[in-house]
Amino acid sequence: MKVLMLGAGAIGGYYGARLIQAGADVTFLVRPQRAALLAAHGLAVHSELGNFHAPVPTVTQDTVQADYDVVIVTCKGYDLDQAMDAIAPAVGQATAILPFLNGLGAYDRLDQRFGRDKVLGGVAYIATMLAENSAIRHLGANDVVITGARTPLLHEQAQALHAASPGARTFSNNITQALWDKWVMIAAGALMTCLMRGTVADILAASGGRSLMQRAIAECRSVASAEGFDLAPETVQRMDRLLLDEQSSWAASMMRDITQDIARLESDDILGNMAERAEKHGLDVPLLRAAYCQLKVYESQKQRA
DSSP states (O other): OEEEEEOOSHHHHHHHHHHHHTTOEEEEEOOHHHHHHHHHHOEEEEOTTOOEEEOOOEEOTTTOOSOOSEEEEOOOGGGHHHHHHHHGGGOOTTOEEEEOOSSSHHHHHHHHHHOGGGBOEEEEEEEEEEOTTSOEEEEEEEEEEEEEOSSGGGHHHHHHHHHHOOSSEEEOSOHHHHHHHHHHHHHHHHHHHHHHTSOHHHHHHSTTHHHHHHHHHHHHHHHHHHTTOOOOHHHHHHHHHHHTOTTOOOOOHHHHHHHTTOSOOSHIIIIIHHHHHHHHTTOOOHHHHHHHHHHHHHHHHHHHO
């Protein structure tokens, strides 16, 4: 299988390395500066699940051609327009696109640009970061990937990609439900950890923190339900174990971005689009609206600074 990985950052570099280890033919579509770094030092991944360090093939936007089976997109939602421009020359008649992006709004945009029958569904539960030396660090040992076809025409390609993927990967026959499951969890968690500027443990230790966390979960679940994607009991239990654990040091990645004074956040894709869907259904989601408003104020302040 020929795979084009957009970018060689924390997520793209990690999964590109794992696909190479599994025998896939992987090329990285990167900017010239990143291509030079990879040519000089190779791609390095440090992980409890096994390290990787090797030269990797790269192309740039002006040289990429449409001869790939799958294009994998792992950018942030606010970079998606540029990402779609970059991968457009690589998307041939038989090419599928696999996004690992937060929320469902990104899928609407990809469908509009390339057609729904070109876009697979992908969910990744993993924590990675790009170190100062451009090496990728996998934090902890969690690495869960769920993929599937969003339309019948993509089923064969989705199965082929699943077969080529390494490790404990899951193929879902209802990938849109899996996308909603993750979105509800990260939205509820981001809503509270960003609004309260604390970890799950910090919030649950505060007066009223548990009831507010439960309200946040209920608000986000209500949006999924209104859209026709009720969460299964076991999914709710997993979410509760993460977001209602008094010992949990977990915080959303947006919360970590705020503590590092990063100006651009995924607020629109994680909270804003969910708030829009809540409004469409006439749902009462005051915590969701408050958190989204607070994040937009933060972003505006950073952009003016």
